[in-house]
Amino acid sequence: MSKPFDMELFLAGVLTGSNATRQRHLRQAKLIHAEIYDRWQLETPWAWQRKHVAWFLEHRLAGRCELTRYYYLLTVRLLASRLKKSWTFVSQAKT
Incomplete structure (x- = not known):
């Protein structure tokens, strides 16, 4: 059995901000x-x-409020930064 992936260790180098933000x-x-x-x-x-x-x-955050989607987008940007990927995602604000 392999060890579970440690997301905290993975993101340690790119997490900044207050404790609440990091959590x-x-x-x-x-x-x-x-x-x-x-x-x-x-x-x-x-x-x-x-x-x-x-x-x-697109699919797991469908139906969530705009603010929730925005906060997840910020987390995805951190993940992409850590992976050194140039992925870009656009916030899908409702008009």
Whole structure:
């Protein structure tokens, strides 16, 4: 049995801000990881592709308020920064 992935250690180099902000990013990153693992069985973010994260943002956050989607988008940007990926995602504000 392999060790569970440590998201806190993975994001340690890019997490900044207050303790509450860091904890929010960790909580959201763990949820993103769990959802992607459940769908595609990808054990670490190193195996993720842009389509996996886009799926999470589009389908798992559908129906959530704009502010919630924005906060998850900030966490996704941290993940992309840590992975050294140039992924860009646009906030889908309702008009």
